Amino acid sequence: MLTAHVNNVDLHYADQGPPNGPAVMFSNSLGTDLRVWDALIPHLPAGLRIIRYDKRGHGLSEHCPGPCSIDQLADDAAGLLRHLNLSRVAFVGLSIGGLIGQSLAARHGDLVAGLVISNSAAQIGEAQMWQDRIAQIRAAGLTSIAGPTMQRWFSPAFRANGRDGPWRRMLERQPQDGYIACCQAIADADLRDAVARLRLPVQVIAGALDGATPPVLVQGTADLIPDAEYAVIPGAGHIPCVECPAEHAAIITRFLERIGHV
Template sequence: MMHAIVNGVGLHHADQGPKDGPALVFANSLGTDLRVWDALLPHLPAGLRLVRYDKRGHGLSEETAGPCDIALLADDAAALMRHLGLGRAVFVGLSIGGLIGQSLAARHPDLLAGLVISNSAAKIGEAQMWRDRIAAIRADGLSGIAPATMERWFSPAFRARGEAAPWQRMLERQPREGYIACCEAIAAADLRADSAGLDLPVQLIAGSLDGATPPAIVRATAALIPGARFDEIEGAGHIPCVETPQAHAAIITRFLKEIGHV
């Protein structure tokens, strides 16, 4: 277990691979922890330095009081990267992690050699939708929203095999206030202007069966970003690193090779 106090918060993280290898930093989705990447990592090229972390209020990271926004979460990521001595890394963000990545690229461009935005967009949903979700959680806890969340996260076939069950338990066991704080951050986030000004290689990835960030909104964000690449994984839901890890890793690997990061 690795833990660092950065930007005023304790962040749990994992740091694998050679310390002098090209670095990838992974930011997980709302309601998950860094284990969401476990199935993906073995399919990436050897020799990479692979850093995963739990954002504030998730997993084993510290839950902090007060407001939370995407800029703060991006500054957390930047502080952790500097703490670990990372420079010119590729940041791989899933869902809210993709929002964090876009903000990180806008606020701390010196840290990044490239950005992968997976199952995310420059704006995700409307504020009222997130307010309704927060109200439901306050009334019934995370277990109350978990079944519907699994339907958005995973394809019918994946759920029919019973493979969503451990991910539902992971969601239900996240700190409630940490989850709510991140919902508030997503509700307030509109990064369309910032993302249109990004100047680095960007790869976007969608899942054809994603019920949380459908391919159309991921593709629309790709159209905003100059030179961005877009790929859609057929049959995948919102969490392709779990459901289709080989296909997800293949797109990331191709991107790394295209930009000379492997």
């Protein structure tokens, strides 16, 4: 088990693959931990150095009291990369991880060679929606939002045989204060101006059945970024690395090949 103390918080991370291999950092979604990438990794090319981590307030990482911002979460990712003496990585961000990646590329551009924004956007939802969710969690806990969250995360076909059960339990077992802090970070985030100024290779990915960040929202962010590539995974919901790992990995692999990162 690996941890790094950056920005006054202990971050839990995993580091696998050859130390001198092209580095890819994965940043996961709200309410999950680094295991969300487990099914995708075997489908990636051999020889990559793969860094996964739990953002603050999630999984086995520490949470500092009080709210946090997307920029602060991006600074955490930057701090972890510098702790590992890494630069020019390919960064793959899912959902809030996509927001983190956008801020990281905009503010720590020397660390990022290419960016994958998956099931995310420069602005996700209205602030009041997030405030309503925070209020519900404070009143009734994370279990009270688990059912509707699974409907947004996964397609009906995936949920039909109960395959969403472990992911529901993962959500319910996240630290409540950390989840709320990241909800507030999303509520406050509007990166539309920042992403329009990005000048690096970007791949944007949507799930055709995503109930959290629908394709039209994701494509809207792709349209803001000069020369960004856009792809949709048919039949996938909000967490394609779980639901369609081979298809998700294939898009990421093509991007890595395009930027010479394999």
